[in-house]
Structures are given as structure tokens and as C-alpha cells.
Amino acid sequence: MSESSTAIPRASCVLVSGGSRGLGLALVQDALDAGAKVATFARTITPELEKLAADRPDDVHIGSVDITDEKAVRTFIKEAAAHLGPIDALVNNAAIGQDSLHVHTSPERIAAIVATNLTAPLLVVRAFLRHAMAKSGRGRIVMVTSVCAQRGYSGLVTYSATKGGLDSAMRTLAREMHGRFLVNSVAPGFFASEMSSVLGTEQLSTITRRTPTGRLVEPENIAPVVRSLLFDDTNINGQVLTIDGGGSI
Amino acid sequence: MADGCLDYIAMTTLPRDQVRSMMGEVLAAQGKELPAEDAALLETIGFRSLDFSELALRVEDELDEELNFDAPGLRSIETVGDVLTFIDQLQQA
Ligand SMILES: NC(=O)c1ccc[n+]([C@@H]2O[C@H](COP(=O)([O-])OP(=O)(O)OC[C@H]3O[C@@H](n4cnc5c(N)ncnc54)[C@H](OP(=O)(O)O)[C@@H]3O)[C@@H](O)[C@H]2O)c1
Numbered sequence: 001m002s003e004s005s006t007a008i009p010r011a012s013c014v015l016v017s018g019g020s021r022g023l024g025l026a027l028v029q030d031a032l033d034a035g036a037k038v039a040t041f042a043r044t045i046t047p048e049l050e051k052l053a054a055d056r057p058d059d060v061h062i063g064s065v066d067i068t069d070e071k072a073v074r075t076f077i078k079e080a081a082a083h084l085g086p087i088d089a090l091v092n093n094a095a096i097g098q099d100s101l102h103v104h105t106s107p108e109r110i111a112a113i114v115a116t117n118l119t120a121p122l123l124v125v126r127a128f129l130r131h132a133m134a135k136s137g138r139g140r141i142v143m144v145t146s147v148c149a150q151r152g153y154s155g156l157v158t159y160s161a162t163k164g165g166l167d168s169a170m171r172t173l174a175r176e177m178h179g180r181f182l183v184n185s186v187a188p189g190f191f192a193s194e195m196s197s198v199l200g201t202e203q204l205s206t207i208t209r210r211t212p213t214g215r216l217v218e219p220e221n222i223a224p225v226v227r228s229l230l231f232d233d234t235n236i237n238g239q240v241l242t243i244d245g246g247g248s249i
Numbered sequence: 250m251a252d253g254c255l256d257y258i259a260m261t262t263l264p265r266d267q268v269r270s271m272m273g274e275v276l277a278a279q280g281k282e283l284p285a286e287d288a289a290l291l292e293t294i295g296f297r298s299l300d301f302s303e304l305a306l307r308v309e310d311e312l313d314e315e316l317n318f319d320a321p322g323l324r325s326i327e328t329v330g331d332v333l334t335f336i337d338q339l340q341q342a
Contacts, residue, residue: 099320101302106317155320198321 010231011089016040018094022193026219039080041065067094067120086135090128092121093144097195102157110158117162142229143170143185147244174238182237189244191217213245262340271307287330
């Protein structure tokens with residue numbers, strides 16, 4: 001039985017992994033617009049992120065951290081909380097892509113994708129929960145997974161496995177946290193970013209053609225869904241919300 | 250093992266002709282024929298991306314070495330000559 005009978009409060013301070021560009025940067029900006037403070041890291045700090053931190057020094061904490069460096073992530077969370085106050089929400093967004101047939105993907109590359117996209121996000125969740133349970137006791141988690149976890153796409157075997165792994169972990173966490181933390185996934189279809197830049201125009205037009213809405217997803221389509229999961233009283237918990245223009249139906 | 254021997258292993262590559270005949274074998278297994286001209290279009294002869302994959306694995310088997318590669322490079326391959334050049338480049342990499 002659930003232990004919390006009242007709504008989980010809206011997020012006040014959000015940790016976004018991989019907020020330097022692409023979807024992560026859009027989610028950082030959106031959380032700020034919604035009135036939250038934001039801590040975010042990536043391996044390389046971009047000028048966009050530097051500007052945000054300079055413009056909103058009391059609301060934004062940034063760092064150059066490799067998500068696979070567990071100790072560095074824990075230190076970042078500590079420093080961010082010392083700067084911004086307790087962190088009560090997490091968006092697990094950082095990931096690396098793949099575009100190679102399984103038989104031609106080296107064991108080292110497979111290990112790197114699993115380390116970055118599955119092991120590290122699980123450790124970030126763990127570090128976040130250990131912090132948030134001790135501080136605010138309640139909160140929200142959003143995993144950015146992918147439609148690839150639900151449908152087969154050639155060239156994405158290991159990537160899909162990591163995203164499917166995160167969706168499974170998300171459901172189990174939602175159960176394990178007994179309603180004290182709302183845990184959900186957003187699963188976007190393909191959108192233009194550095195990660196998807198390897199797709200050829202022919203592939204992009206095939207995906208667009210197969211999408212009932214006739215257009216590819218954009219970060220601006222995903223941000224409102226994440227915003228709702230972070231700030232609204234929706235009572236959505238343990239769900240994968242697919243945002244792909246209906247391409248996967 | 251002597252250094253000279255290591256050098257020899259590092260430099261092993263299959264000649265273009267040998268790769269061409271392996272390509273012919275991949276096609277023959279499907280009842281298709283490999284034309285003599287390098288300019289022949291893969292689309293016309295029905296050589297698909299998974300056939301390229303099979304060819305690359307046959308070459309790896311012969312070399313006893315992995316030639317891993319990403320998919321984007323494959324997308325620009327259109328002719329028999331492109332296939333042979335790509336395999337050549339993979340071996341040099
Ligand atoms: N693009 C798509 O078509 C698509 C579709 C479905 C789902 N998604 C998912 O959406 C999310 C965002 O993707 P995107 O397209 O916006 O990708 P992107 O533009 O490549 O951005 C990825 C972000 O993650 C960071 N990152 C990657 N490796 C990291 C590491 N080892 N340590 C710390 N940060 C790291 C990157 O910064 P650094 O490289 O500087 O570290 C960057 O900030 C990912 O979870 C992706 O799987 C993307």
C-alpha cells in the first residue's frame with residue numbers, strides 16, 4: 001500500500017544530466033522557466049550553459065563531469081545542493097548514441113554504451129535518492145529513454161537494450177519508492193540533435209513518412225511532458241510516455 | 250615472437266581481387282551473380298547492407314581480426330567498386 005496520501009510537491013530544484021546541448025539544454029531552460037533551480041553537468045560545458053549560469057547565478061549550478069565517474073557525480077550533487085539547496089527532482093538525460101550493426105560493434109564500444117546509458121544513470125538515481133531521501137524525503141524522477149526500447153531499429157542494439165533497461169528500472173523504482181517519489185520515463189522518437197546527426201536525409205524522410213503526424217519530434221514537444229511530470233499534480237507513476245508523433249503505433 | 254613477425258601480422262590485408270571473389274561468393278549463395286565492372290550498382294545486383302556485413306565478416310575470418318565500423322560510412326556505398334574500396338580502407342585503418 002502507498003505510504004503517501006498527499007500529492008508529491010512540485011520540483012523545486014532539478015538535477016539534469018547532460019544539460020549542455022540538445023534535449024538536455026531545452027529541459028534545463030524549461031525547468032528554469034517553470035520556476036525551479038537547476039543543477040546540470042556534461043563532460044564539456046557549452047557557451048549556452050555558461051551563459052545560463054552567468055545570467056542566473058543563484059538558480060543554476062553547472063559542472064564538467066563525466067557521468068561514468070561515480071565519485072565525481074556524487075561530489076557534484078553535494079556541491080550543487082550546497083549552492084542551490086536540496087535537490088528534489090532528477091532528469092536522467094545524458095546518453096551516447098549508436099549507429100552500427102551489432103556484429104560490427106566492438107566489445108569496447110558495447111561496454112561504453114552500457115556504462116554511460118545504463119550503469120551510470122542507475123548510479124545517478126541511487127546518488128540522487130540517497131540525497132533526496134535524507135533531505136526532502138519526496139520527489140520526482142524522469143528517465144529520458146527512447147522509442148527504441150519498444151520497437152526494433154537497425155543499428156541500435158546496445159543503445160536499445162540500455163533504454164529498455166532504464167524503462168524496467170523506472171517501473172521497479174516507482175514500486176520500490178512507495179509513492180514517495182514519482183518515477184516515470186519519457187520515450188522520444190527521433191529528433192534532430194548531435195546524437196541523431198548520423199542519420200541520413202533518406203532515413204529521416206522515411207521516419208517522417210511513417211509518422212502519422214507527418215513531422216519529427218522536437219525538444220519543444222518533449223519539454224512540456226517533462227515539465228508536467230516534474231511540476232504538475234498528475235499522479236502519473238511508473239509509466240513510459242512515448243512522444244513520437246505516433247510513429248510507433 | 251620476433252618483431253618482424255608482428256610487423257607482418259599488422260600489415261596483412263587481403264588483395265582487392267580476393268575480396269572481389271568473396272563478394273561473388275556472398276552473391277552466389279543467393280543465386281545472384283557479381284558483374285565484372287566495378288561501376289555496377291549494388292541496387293541493381295541486389296547486394297544489400299547485410300550482404301556487405303556478411304562480406305566484412307568473411308574478410309575478418311580470413312584476417313583473423315575484427316574490422317568494426319559504424320553504419321554511416323556504409324550509406325554512401327553504391328557500386329561494387331565502392332564496396333571493395335571500403336573494405337580496403339577498413340583493412341588499412
Ligand atoms: N536525438 C534523438 O533522436 C533521441 C531520440 C530518443 C531519445 N533520445 C535521448 O534523449 C536524450 C538526449 O539526447 P540528445 O539527442 O539531446 O543528445 P546530445 O545532443 O548528444 O546530448 C547528450 C548530452 O549528454 C551529455 N553526455 C554524453 N555523454 C556523457 C558523459 N559520459 N558524461 C556526462 N554527460 C554526457 C552530452 O554532453 P558531453 O558530450 O559534453 O558530455 C550532452 O549534454 C538521450 O538520453 C537520448 O538517448 C534522443
